[in-house]
Amino acid sequence: MKTYTNNQEITLNVNGESYNVVVKPNETLLNVIREKIEMTGPKPGCENGDCGACTVLVDEVPIKSCMALAVDMEDKAITTVEGLKNTDIQEAFIDKEGYQCGYCTSGFIVKAYSLLEQYEKPDEDTVEEWLSSNLCRCTGYEGIERAVNKVIENR
């Protein structure tokens, strides 16, 4: 049985790189990515699973990293927004101004990227279902929708 107590070194695979980090079982994945791996793409928003600003992919599935324990993530492939450089969706967010203050943007990009990986041309209901996992306190949803639609239309 795998056991984790107190401070213990684990290996996390983030954006294709291995990172050895010393963690305690009470540390969330969000906390470890930001504080120990020093990737600040995933944002602490509500830290209660509501806002989606901390969204990352784990084995290609989007999850909210504030609700996951880091020790539960060994042997899994984690992707943050830093791993999505130069993707179509990142470019579309810039082109269609899918951001206002920018705090929610990384979570939205990760979620939208996953949606567009799973569906070639998702319909409106599917886009709404997926993206309603994330909140934009600036209410800049129009630009986000335009960015997603741009990628869909260009396919």
Added chain:
Amino acid sequence: MISFDFDYYQAETAEEAVEKYLELVDDNKNVSYFNGGTEIVTYARKDKMNFDAVIDIKNIPECTVLKEANDEITIGASISLNKVVEKNYFPLLSESSKVIADHTTRNQITIGGNITGRLPFKEALLPLLVAEAKVKTYGQEGFKTRPINEVFDKRMKLAKEEILLQIIIDKEKADLPYYQNRKVKQSDTDYPIMHMAALKDNGEIKFALSSLCAFPFRNKEIENILNDDTITREEKIDQTIDNFPVPINSNLRGGKEYKEMIFRNSLNDCLDQLRGEN
């Protein structure tokens, strides 16, 4: 970040998990099983839950099964709600599951966690009650398979060390005509004001309800009323409310009178759809 320290164990078998649980409890530790973790992590972060150790059960092979074979559907307790929806072996369960929380969170919420957790809504439970599903568990007394209607009474009545491993549903029940209705105050991702699920089985309605009262329930007296052809629609609805195990509660999502109005309209729809009455 959770403010208190705890130990984390990842069990590979049900026997290993229960053995570790008993060992830790013997050592005066406060222990919790850990599955998707959404409820435990958020409650612990807010100091609404405290424990010395968690035992992760999602690598136990029985908990990861999702299959349809021999006229039965088997869903492991660690299967995420999104996987339940994607496979769609049981359409009523898919409908009831795909409205819980939001899409990303449903990748983390497991079906076992939804029905055994602390939150009172337990929306994925409703289809299981009306389909008379069975649950397979493991505890000190070994493996057991029992009807969920015997195990659930206000909450899942499992022994402290007992693990929910699987949910088993007859394929025949999963294909029956159904009715499902979930009402929220504003956002679809909010907790519900009311969630109703019903199946039509041999001409009879089987009916379960969540969120209107303090706990979810399926009640035989109510089903007798709903299936009684000698009384009017209005009488059925009035008598159904009279037979709730506890009164409708008022909360921030809705007052008692508002929730009752929502319920009356929804039950009317349900009867239209499943009994074709006017």
